[in-house]
Amino acid sequence: MRVRVASFAAVACATVVTVVSAGCGSGGFTSEGSQGAGKQLFVQACGGCHVLADAGTAGTIGPNLDDAFAQARADGMTSATFAQVVAGQIRYPIAQTSTGEPGMPDADTTLPRCEDVEGDAFCVEDQDRAISDIAVYVGAVAGTGVTAERPTDGKTIFTTSCGSCHVLADAGTAGTVGPNLDQSRPSKELAVDRVTNGRGAMPAFKGSLDPAQIEAVAEYVATAAGR
Numbered sequence: 265m266r267v268r269v270a271s272f273a274a275v276a277c278a279t280v281v282t283v284v285s286a287g288c289g290s291g292g293f294t295s296e297g298s299q300g301a302g303k304q305l306f307v308q309a310c311g312g313c314h315v316l317a318d319a320g321t322a323g324t325i326g327p328n329l330d331d332a333f334a335q336a337r338a339d340g341m342t343s344a345t346f347a348q349v350v351a352g353q354i355r356y357p358i359a360q361t362s363t364g365e366p367g368m369p370d371a372d373t374t375l376p377r378c379e380d381v382e383g384d385a386f387c388v389e390d391q392d393r394a395i396s397d398i399a400v401y402v403g404a405v406a407g408t409g410v411t412a413e414r415p416t417d418g419k420t421i422f423t424t425s426c427g428s429c430h431v432l433a434d435a436g437t438a439g440t441v442g443p444n445l446d447q448s449r450p451s452k453e454l455a456v457d458r459v460t461n462g463r464g465a466m467p468a469f470k471g472s473l474d475p476a477q478i479e480a481v482a483e484y485v486a487t488a489a490g491r
Contacts, residue, residue, distance in 0.1 A: 297347075297393070302401025305394050308386055309374045312428030312439065315472065318405035320412035321424045322472035325366050325441075325465075334407035347403030354395045366441075366465060371395065373440065374428065385438035386427075414477070418484025421477050425469065426459075426485075434488035442466055445489040455482035 303319055311321030315328040333346050354375070357368035372380070375394045378387035388394040415421050419435060427437030431444040442465070450458070459478050462468035469478065 297396035297398075297400030299397075299401045299404055301394075302397035302399070305375070305388070305398050306401055307424050308437070309394075309428055310398065311424040312426050312430075313368075316402065316406060317411040318408070319424065320415055322469060323425055323428070324467040324469065324472055325429070326368060329402060329406040330409075332406065334409075337407040343400075343403040345403070346406060347399040350402045350406075351395055351399035354398065369441070376438070381438070384433070384436055385431075386436055387438075414474075416477065416480060418480040418482075419488070421473065421481040422484055425473065426481065429466075432485070432489060434491050445485055447490075449490045450485060452482050452486035455485045 306316065307319050307321060310316075310326075311319055311323055313323040313326040315322055315324065315330060317330050333341075336346070353368065354371055357370055359367040359370070361367050368374075371391060375391050376385075376387045377391055378389050381387040415424060422432065423435050423437065426432075426442075427435055427439060429439040429441040431438055431440070431446060433446050456478060458466060459473065459482060460468060460470045473481070
């Protein structure tokens with residue numbers, strides 16, 4: 265079974281070119297999972313880095329998952345195939361890419377186990393189940409053209425687009441890629457500039473968030489940080 269899974273995922277990676285650039289792995293056949301739970305987990309743990317229309321997320325650090333899977337889906341590849349690729353990517357991410365682009369954090373960073381987390385920060389009780397839920401969800405919706413309603417309140421925008429990279433207690437996020445916002449406590453003006461234009465490893469969101477969304481998330485961060 266392991267050999268079959270490895271070649272199954274390899275075929276998917278060879279076809280889905282965008283995902284290949286981020287790496288491909290396997291780790292057991294992922295066939296069961298909750299799409300509802302997977303969507304919630306994806307928004308919390310992955311949305312800050314990936315665009316996925318169904319989840320309403322606008323992250324630009326990692327591949328656009330709709331673009332990554334759309335052509336393969338049109339060519340007849342199944343959601344089950346995509347789920348294997350996504351699960352493998354989460355379990356065995358490429359931390360350092362050949363292109364110099366930011367790599368993907370490991371599962372202990374994106375989906376920390378609750379036994380390893382203090383306080384109310386985001387965590388999962390069962391990491392393997394969380395991976396399966398996310399993989400089944402993404403496999404079912406990526407590249408389908410289904411678009412969620414774009415969030416307009418600052419907290420939701422932060423959670424879906426920024427939370428996987430930043431600590432912000434009010435939002436219950438514990439990302440470690442970017443600064444701890446409770447410690448840095450940026451002004452609204454600084455938050456608007458950083459979200460709009462990016463800086464260093466932080467990408468610009470002006471192409472994925474409209475001005476009203478940027479204004480809303482900046483206002484939220486400025487008022488919630490350090491609360």
